[in-house]
Amino acid sequence: MRIDALDRQDLRRAPQRLARIVLRDKAGLFGLILFVLIVFLALAAPALSPHDPLQQNLRSSRQPPAWHEAGSMEHPLGTDNLGRDMLSRILVGTRVSLTVGFFGVLIASSIGLVFGMTAGYMGGRTDSAIMAVTNLVLSVPYLLLVVVVASVLGRSLLNVILIFGFTNAPLFVRVTRGEVLRIRTSGYVESAISIGASRHHIITRHILPNLIGPILTVATFEMSGMIFYEAGLGFLGLSVPPSIPSWGNMLAAGRQYIQFSPWIATFPGLAIVVTSLSMNLLGDWLRDVLDPRQRRSS
Amino acid sequence: MQRYLLSRVIQSIMLMFGVLILVFFLVRLTGDPARIMMPRDASPADIEAFRDAMGFNEPLPAQFFHFMTGALQGDFGRSLHYRAPAMRIVLERMPATIELSLAALVFALIVAIPLGVIGGSRPGTTWDTVCRAVGLVGQTVPNFWLALMMISLFSVTLGWFPTFGRGGFGSIVLPAVALGLFPLGKFTRLVRSAVLEVRNEDYVRTAYSKGLLDHRVYTHHIFLNVSVTLVSIVGVQFGYLLGGSIYIETIFAWPGVGRMINEAVQARDFPLVQALAFVSAAFIVLLNLLTDLAYVLIDPRIRYED
Numbered sequence: 001m002r003i004d005a006l007d008r009q010d011l012r013r014a015p016q017r018l019a020r021i022v023l024r025d026k027a028g029l030f031g032l033i034l035f036v037l038i039v040f041l042a043l044a045a046p047a048l049s050p051h052d053p054l055q056q057n058l059r060s061s062r063q064p065p066a067w068h069e070a071g072s073m074e075h076p077l078g079t080d081n082l083g084r085d086m087l088s089r090i091l092v093g094t095r096v097s098l099t100v101g102f103f104g105v106l107i108a109s110s111i112g113l114v115f116g117m118t119a120g121y122m123g124g125r126t127d128s129a130i131m132a133v134t135n136l137v138l139s140v141p142y143l144l145l146v147v148v149v150a151s152v153l154g155r156s157l158l159n160v161i162l163i164f165g166f167t168n169a170p171l172f173v174r175v176t177r178g179e180v181l182r183i184r185t186s187g188y189v190e191s192a193i194s195i196g197a198s199r200h201h202i203i204t205r206h207i208l209p210n211l212i213g214p215i216l217t218v219a220t221f222e223m224s225g226m227i228f229y230e231a232g233l234g235f236l237g238l239s240v241p242p243s244i245p246s247w248g249n250m251l252a253a254g255r256q257y258i259q260f261s262p263w264i265a266t267f268p269g270l271a272i273v274v275t276s277l278s279m280n281l282l283g284d285w286l287r288d289v290l291d292p293r294q295r296r297s298s
Numbered sequence: 299m300q301r302y303l304l305s306r307v308i309q310s311i312m313l314m315f316g317v318l319i320l321v322f323f324l325v326r327l328t329g330d331p332a333r334i335m336m337p338r339d340a341s342p343a344d345i346e347a348f349r350d351a352m353g354f355n356e357p358l359p360a361q362f363f364h365f366m367t368g369a370l371q372g373d374f375g376r377s378l379h380y381r382a383p384a385m386r387i388v389l390e391r392m393p394a395t396i397e398l399s400l401a402a403l404v405f406a407l408i409v410a411i412p413l414g415v416i417g418g419s420r421p422g423t424t425w426d427t428v429c430r431a432v433g434l435v436g437q438t439v440p441n442f443w444l445a446l447m448m449i450s451l452f453s454v455t456l457g458w459f460p461t462f463g464r465g466g467f468g469s470i471v472l473p474a475v476a477l478g479l480f481p482l483g484k485f486t487r488l489v490r491s492a493v494l495e496v497r498n499e500d501y502v503r504t505a506y507s508k509g510l511l512d513h514r515v516y517t518h519h520i521f522l523n524v525s526v527t528l529v530s531i532v533g534v535q536f537g538y539l540l541g542g543s544i545y546i547e548t549i550f551a552w553p554g555v556g557r558m559i560n561e562a563v564q565a566r567d568f569p570l571v572q573a574l575a576f577v578s579a580a581f582i583v584l585l586n587l588l589t590d591l592a593y594v595l596i597d598p599r600i601r602y603e604d
Contacts, residue, residue, distance in 0.1 A: 136316040139586075140579050143541030144559060148571055151563040152327050152334055228440055232545060235442050236560055255446055255549065259461075262450040269443030276438040 028285025034278035042094040049088035050076070053245045057083035062261045078263045081253055086263070089245040090271050096246040097275060100160055100230045101223040107165025109219050112172020117207070119173065120180025131177070134170040142167065146229060150238040157240050160233065164226045175218050176211060183210050213290030220286055224279035231272050247271055306590055310583050317579040322365050324575070325568045330354075335378065335568050374573035379565045384573035388555065392577070394464060395554030398547070399539040401470050402478035403532065410482050414489025415516070415524075421494060429490050436483010442545035445476035449549070462551035473550045477542050481535045488531060492524040499523075526597045533589030537582045 041048065061083035064071040071078060077086035119130040137145070145167055153159045183189060189206050197205075233239035234248015235255070242249055247268040254265025325331045332349035340348075349355055352375075353364060368374065374384040409432075417429025452472060453461040460469050496502060497520065505515045543556030551557065555574060562570040 132316070136313060136320065139313055139583055140317060140320065140575065141537045141541040141582060143544055144575055144578055147544060147559060147563055148324055148575060149327065151566070151571075152325060224438075231440060232442060235545065236548070236563075238563070251443065251446070258446050258450055259454050262447075262454075265443065265446045265450075269440065269447065272440055272443065273438050276440075277434070280434060280437050 025285050025288060027281050028288070031278045031281025031285060034274065035282055038094060038275055038278060039098065041091060042098050045091040045095060049085070049091050051085035051088045053084060053088040053092045054243070055084060059083065062257065062264070064261070065263050077267050078261075080250065080264050081257055081261070084245075086250075086267055089250060090247070090267055092245045093247045093250060093268065093271065094275075096157070096240055096244060097227045097230060097272075099157070100164060101226045103161045104164035104168060104226045105219045105223045107161070108168035108222065109172050109215055111166070111169035112174075112176050113211070113215065115169070116173040116176025117180055117203070117211075120177040120184065121203070121207075127177075130173065134173045137167065137170045138174070143229070143232070146233065147236065147238060150233055155237075155239065155241045157244065160230060160239050164229065168222055168226065171222065172215065172218065175214055179211055179214050180207055183207050213286075217283060217287045217290060220279055220283035224276045224283070227272065227275055227279075231268075303591070306587055310587050313583050314580055317576060317583075318366060318369050321572045321575050321579075322362060325572065331568065335566050337566075369576065374576065375569040377562075377567055377570040377573075379562070379567040379570065384570045385577075387570065388558070388573045388577050391553065391555045391558050394552060395540070395543055395547070395556060398470065398473055398477060398543060398552055398554060399536060401474035402539055403481065403535070405474050405478040406482040406485055406535075407528075407532075410485035411489055411528075414486045415493055415521070417486070418490040418493025419497065419516075419520075426490075429486055433483045433487035433490070436480050436486070439479060441476045441479055441542050442549060444479055445472065445546055445549045448472050448476060462549075464552050469550075473546050473552055476549075477539060477546045480538060480542065484531070484535065485528065488527060489524055492527045493520060496520050496523045526593070529592050529596055530589060533585045533592075536585050540578050540582065 057079070060075070060079055061081055063075050063079040063083075065076065065078040065086075068078070075085050075087070077090065079085055080089070115130050115134075119127040146163055149163050149167065150159070153163065183206060189202060192202055192206060230239055230246070231248035231251060234246050235251045237252055239248050240246050250268040251265055254262075254268065257264050325334065328334055332345050332352065332354050335352075336345050336348055353361060356364070372385050376382060377384045377387055380387050413425075413429050413432060417423075417426040420426055449461050449472065452458045458468075459472050463469055502515060502519050505519050510518075540556065543552075543554060544559050545556070546552065547554045547557035548560045555578065559571070559574050559578075562568075562574060
């Protein structure tokens with residue numbers, strides 16, 4: 001009875017406690033606000049773009065940003081080598097980055113969850129087989145693997161998502177398996193087994209809820225990583241087709257004009273930095289909140 | 299100890315077999331390796347002739363056997379672009395990449411160790427904030443973008459360094475800094491948290507209570523213990539450096555393996571890509587093996603019993 005009452009009291013205070021944690025970590029809060037803003041920009045990109053991101057105009061190509069002497073407010077961040085508006089392209093490019101990151105992580109974590117749980121729960125040969133494949137993929141330099149697969153499959157948004165989803169899955173397998181092994185041998189699962197809980201009950205009530213925290217944390221960092229790698233692939237000309245405005249494709253063009261028109265490379269890069277920053281701050285914060293064991297030392 | 303050594307060696311060899319299988323199937327992902335290796339405008343007759351010449355018409359097990367027996371002798375076929383044995387070309391390019399990776403690693407360590415030690419020993423100070431900011435920058439700034447920005451500033455505007463090429467000390471500075479940024483952030487974070495942790499260990503308190511001077515405690519007790527953690531991650535970072543060199547060597551026209559990977563992929567020179575992937579993976583596996591051994595040698599607390 002007493003314990004029950006305490007529990008309920010604890011639960012009632014949960015929102016306040018959560019609010020306190022959110023406000024305590026200023027950096028995490030900043031990351032969250034930044035991330036929400038970026039998602040909003042991606043959704044509202046067509047409405048916010050001052051120009052059609054695909055509209056070429058060779059007469060006004062490589063115009064510098066507005067604060068430059070030769071720049072104008074017509075194109076606040078200037079134009080690229082084909083006269084397309086930089087600001088509009090960066091706004092619309094947010095969509096490619098977030099789409100790849102979101103669906104890539106969704107696929108990778110789903111595969112990781114299924115195989116990681118199977119490996120951790122079944123043990124024995126199943127575990128050995130799954131972990132052998134996992135370790136094999138993880139032993140190949142990641143970027144090399146992605147570049148080779150991308151060049152074999154060809155340029156399309158779906159291919160890019162699938163490539164990141166599958167090549168990133170081993171990481172989630174490893175994390176999930178480790179967590180399952182830890183949870184399985186914990187006191188509360190052992191006592192649940194000892195009072196005759198079914199396998200179904202243990203998986204759905206004990207293992208899955210405890211996996212959410214670590215998976216969500218890894219997912220945030222990996223999503224940031226995929227946005228990085230997508231831009232990198234685009235930079236090498238291996239990501240989405242050149243007709244789609246993406247930060248990577250913009251950087252590839254920027255590289256060719258770095259000598260006289262550095263802004264073509266500067267702004268998409270800044271967009272990547274800001275997005276990545278928001279997700280890293282968010283990830284650090286999630287780790288602190290969801291995984292008290294790994295709390296940072298200060 | 300010897301049994302541990304033996305099992306690690308066997309494990310590494312098995313892993314290399316796995317990599318070979320992976321490399322074999324990667325170019326067959328779409329089902330038709332001839333089509334992806336030939337130019338897009340190649341005629342069906344040309345593709346058929348190429349398929350025949352490369353042995354792609356043989357049954358898959360026969361192709362696999364052929365590939366494996368060749369690979370075990372270091373023969374990955376001839377590069378389609380260079381018209382020479384793929385393996386030889388890759389090995390010729392290795393020194394330039396190792397040189398650049400080592401330069402990037404040295405740069406990262408020289409900055410990260412002092413920064414991490416200062417930040418970790420004075421948590422909450424301005425130095426600590428700088429330390430954490432560097433850690434964050436390493437994770438959020440893409441190296442290929444940093445490379446472009448440095449070229450724009452230091453090469454084009456200021457004219458301090460050459461924009462590309464390999465020759466003389468000046469030419470390695472920008473590529474090494476760009477490539478070293480990510481490990482720099484990683485090492486800084488790692489050293490900082492390791493120092494924070496070690497500071498509270500009993501042996502450090504004992505050292506202080508013996509009346510040892512601050513710097514002696516740091517050099518003899520804290521740093522030696524932090525270095526164990528560093529060794530474990532330096533080897534792993536080489537995998538990242540090899541990947542990152544694909545961008546950095548392409549941007550700076552550095553004649554190494556990374557740039558060759560990009561060129562081979564663009565030219566659809568897949569025998570060369572296979573050799574490149576195998577050599578890179580072998581290099582990483584070997585480094586991981588050496589890291590594990592170094593670990594045992596450095597830290598007497600680690601003893602692998604059976």
